[in-house]
Amino acid sequence: MAVFKIIITGSFNAGKTEFIKQISEIAPITTDKPVSEKEMRDIKALTTVAMDFGRLTIDNDLVLHIYATPGQERFNFIYPILLKNAIALIILGDITDRESIKEINKYYHDFYKLKKLPAVVALTKIDKPEKLSDDEINSLLSEVPNSVPIIKINATDKEDVKKTLLFALEQLEEEQIV
Ligand SMILES: Nc1nc2c(ncn2[C@@H]2O[C@H](COP(=O)(O)OP(=O)(O)OP(=O)(O)O)[C@@H](O)[C@H]2O)c(=O)[nH]1
Numbered sequence: 431m432a433v434f435k436i437i438i439t440g441s442f443n444a445g446k447t448e449f450i451k452q453i454s455e456i457a458p459i460t461t462d463k464p465v466s467e468k469e470m471r472d473i474k475a476l477t478t479v480a481m482d483f484g485r486l487t488i489d490n491d492l493v494l495h496i497y498a499t500p501g502q503e504r505f506n507f508i509y510p511i512l513l514k515n516a517i518a519l520i521i522l523g524d525i526t527d528r529e530s531i532k533e534i535n536k537y538y539h540d541f542y543k544l545k546k547l548p549a550v551v552a553l554t555k556i557d558k559p560e561k562l563s564d565d566e567i568n569s570l571l572s573e574v575p576n577s578v579p580i581i582k583i584n585a586t587d588k589e590d591v592k593k594t595l596l597f598a599l600e601q602l603e604e605e606q607i608v
């Protein structure tokens with residue numbers, strides 16, 4: 431049986447912890463702590479400080495180990511540790527938040543420098559009304575190569591999260607990595 435390690439990254443509040451909570455078949459391991467900055471605390475009370483971990487069995491032959499990074503830059507010391515043996519990267523961005531979308535450029539390049547993994551961009555919160563337009567998103571994502579696929583999801587919906595993971599696995603097959 432193969433175990434594939436997949437990394438989820440993206441900005442503060444993009445939905446990384448939610449993504450893992452939805453899909454994990456074991457109680458997810460999370461490291462959320464109270465947010466220390468007032469402006470960020472107004473957005474949400476807790477933030478991931480080290481990682482989230484969840485597991486998903488695809489079939490008898492394949493199990494996914496899914497790790498999510500913290501969203502705050504000061505915790506990025508963990509990136510190289512999490513990347514060990516990883517085979518794919520999923521970058522989340524909040525489709526209602528310009529800054530979160532813009533930060534996808536930075537995550538793409540920061541991770542690419544550490545390890546050249548096949549990447550997928552997943553834009554979260556499509557269930558919300560105040561979404562950015564496709565034109566706006568494309569212009570904000572100017573530093574992400576066109577070859578990186580983009581999908582839109584509701585990270586609170588288990589089926590959408592599963593679809594995202596299967597989509598990332600399909601990219602690996604297309605690139606003949608697995
Ligand atoms: N409606 C809706 N809410 C979402 C979605 N994704 C995440 N959320 C909510 O957005 C908030 C932030 O989600 P988290 O999973 O904590 O975000 P995170 O990326 O782990 O944030 P940090 O660890 O602080 O960087 C939570 O209240 C989630 O339930 C989505 O697709 N739709």
Ligand SMILES: [Mg+2]
Binds near residue numbers: 446499
């Ligand atoms: Mg988190």
